[in-house]
Amino acid sequence: MSDLLERLRGRGWRMTAQRRVVAEVLDGDHVHLTADEVHARAVSRLPEISRATVYNTLGEMVSLGEVLEVSTDRRAKRYDPNAHRPHHHLVCARCGAIRDVHPAGNPLADLPTDERYGFMVSGVEVTYRGICPNCAATA
Amino acid sequence: MSDLLERLRGRGWRMTAQRRVVAEVLDGDHVHLTADEVHARAVSRLPEISRATVYNTLGEMVSLGEVLEVSTDRRAKRYDPNAHRPHHHLVCARCGAIRDVHPAGNPLADLPTDERYGFMVSGVEVTYRGICPNCAATA
DNA sequence: ATCCTACAATGGACATTGTCCAAGTCAAGC
DNA sequence: GCTTGACTTGGACAATGTCCATTGTAGGAT
Missing domain, CATH: 1.10.10.10 (Winged helix-like DNA-binding domain superfamily/Winged helix DNA-binding domain)
Incomplete structure (x- = not known):
């Protein structure tokens, strides 16, 4: 249910x-x-x-x-609806299909203090873009 | 010019x-x-x-x-207009201010093959979100 | 310098996504 | 089974962007 x-x-x-x-x-x-x-x-x-x-x-x-x-x-x-499992997204530039992905690494940690301009940084979204197998086949 | x-x-x-x-x-x-x-x-x-x-x-x-x-x-x-220098963005959730940032690390490399679902992955956008110093002061 | 022509600009209608609001409706507690 | 405040409705409105037929023009050809 x-x-x-x-x-x-x-x-x-x-x-x-x-x-x-x-x-x-x-x-x-x-x-x-x-x-x-x-x-x-x-x-x-x-x-x-x-x-x-x-x-x-x-x-x-x-x-x-x-x-x-x-x-x-x-x-x-x-x-x-998958709000309780943190994840990012992989999007097909052609058809818009979306997959949830779980990259390694921690992008938050990758933003050095001197690149934060005094912001209180609280989150990060990562969007990968590419062509899905379907669209690649129909190219 | x-x-x-x-x-x-x-x-x-x-x-x-x-x-x-x-x-x-x-x-x-x-x-x-x-x-x-x-x-x-x-x-x-x-x-x-x-x-x-x-x-x-x-x-x-x-x-x-x-x-x-x-x-x-x-x-x-x-x-x-800054298309020739790759960068990502840091956005204030309150006022919408945007800064260009240059995080360390390579998010593309962080996406393992088995999380690519056969996509030809060509790019990645990273958006950091937070509160800018201005808005933090006026909280 | 003038003309031609393909490409660019115009502006207004239309499309998409989303928000707002006043009025009507209903879930849940008594 | 009432009452009431929260929820729903539908339609108007707003913001952003696209489309298209018409008009204008940059830049090459003469």
């Missing part, structure tokens, strides 16, 4: 049909869906759910730290 | 007043301007330049590899 749903319930979230559906959609596929893709899938289970609700719900799950927002391109944000 | 302009001319670019202005604006400040900021500054030198032209011109400079597109947030793309 939905671990995500359990975690959210455990935080005193008011449970509604809409929120349940959004959580189930996200947790169902471990792909990186856009908000509108989530909406489309949610609609097929709960036809009257609105776009605004999907956006709100995703935003709340992100605030709670249960879902990650991923922006690998300038199009839509994508939502990653 | 404008090195960027020289490089572009050297590639057989057809030179127009609009393109010259865009290149000069970009090369003038080494900040990371959005397309609309470039447009605003371009207008003050060449009042009739259109938004579409600025977008087109920036896009062409990116295609030629003379300018980098930077997407540190989901708002507007930013344009970085």
Whole structure:
């Protein structure tokens, strides 16, 4: 079942049909869906759910730290239910396919103090870009 | 003068007043301007330049590899004339300020083969996030 | 110097993604 | 089964960017 749903319930979230559906959609596929893709899938289970609700719900799950927002391109944000395992992303420049990756090394440690300009550095995102096997074959 | 302009001319670019202005604006400040900021500054030198032209011109400079597109947030793309010195970015989560940084280490080498899923990996972007001294002071 | 022509610029419509808000609805506690 | 405050709705709006038909022009040819 939905671990995500359990975690959210455990935080005193008011449970509604809409929120349940959004959580189930996200947790169902471990792909990186856009908000509108989530909406489309949610609609097929709960036809009257609105776009605004999907956006709100995703935003709340992100605030709670249960879902990650991923922006690998300038199009839509994508939502990653895999928030509790730190990881980075590998993106196909042609088709946009995304894979979670776990590089060795610690990029945070690689930023020397004199390159921090007094910032309190709290996080780092790494996005690898390339061509996926599929697209390479169809080149 | 404008090195960027020289490089572009050297590639057989057809030179127009609009393109010259865009290149000069970009090369003038080494900040990371959005397309609309470039447009605003371009207008003050060449009042009739259109938004579409600025977008087109920036896009062409990116295609030629003379300018980098930077997407540190989901708002507007930013344009970085510093395309020939590889670097990454440090972004203030509060005010959006951006600094170029040069971390040690090689993230590309940190991605093991068995985490590449058959992709031809060609590049990597690293975005550090934190709070800049200014925003930390005004917390 | 003038003309030609392919390439560039224009501006306005359109597309995509996302946010906001006032009004209606409902989950959960009493 | 009420009540109430939180949730949902749908549509307007905003920001960024793209597209396209029309008009203009840089730069080579004559």
